[in-house]
Amino acid sequence: MKINEVKKLVNKLSKIIAPQVGDYFAEIAVGLVDESAMRHLNKIYRKHDKVTDILSFIHEVKPISGELVLCLPQAERQAKRMGHSLEKEVTILLIHSLLHLAGHDHMKVGERKVMRGLEQKMLKSSFP
Numbered sequence: 002m003k004i005n006e007v008k009k010l011v012n013k014l015s016k017i018i019a020p021q022v023g024d025y026f027a028e029i030a031v032g033l034v035d036e037s038a039m040r041h042l043n044k045i046y047r048k049h050d051k052v053t054d055i056l057s058f059i060h061e062v063k064p065i066s067g068e069l070v071l072c073l074p075q076a077e078r079q080a081k082r083m084g085h086s087l088e089k090e091v092t093i094l095l096i097h098s099l100l101h102l103a104g105h106d107h108m109k110v111g112e113r114k115v116m117r118g119l120e121q122k123m124l125k126s127s128f129p
Contacts, residue, residue, distance in 0.1 A: 002073060002087055004033055007095075010088075011069065014095050017126050021119060022103035027064035029102070031071065039072035054079060057098040067102040069095065089128055096123045 008031050015026040034042070036052045044050045046058075054075045058068040071094065073087075080090035100116055100123075107113040 002091060004031065007031055007033065007071060007091060010092060011095055011099070014092065014099055014123065014127065018096065018099050018103065018119075018123055021123070022065075022100070022105075024103060025064050026066070026099070026102070027061065028066040029099070030068040032068065033071055033073055036072060036074055039070070039075065042070060055094040055098050057101040059102055062104065065102050069098050069102075071095075092127050093120070093124060096120050096127070 011029050011031055015029060019025045039056070040050065040052045042056055043053045046056065047053075052072060052075050054072055056070045058070070060066045060068065071091065073091075076090045076094060077087055080087045083090065097116075097120060100119055105112070105116045105119065107116045
């Protein structure tokens, strides 16, 4: 999967998600990094010294703008482990991160339930 494919997917998903969150996405920057860079970013910004699949950085709340940093090698491993395509895994990760940019979180049980419900709804819209 190349950066242009990921950007097109972000554009498609942001149009699906926007009506659900009552706002629109003004600008979303997307970056692809390797495991080493992702581990470094995760350590700096989340204090977790390990590779993660995607990080979201909110720039503005209204209208929604931010940055998504995706580690494709990690997404590939997760897709293989889950038994689905890389495109589906990246879609799942992007939906999750776009919802974070829109202000959703999953740290508390109630928030987690709402966010998971939206993720499932958006995934069904993307992968019927």
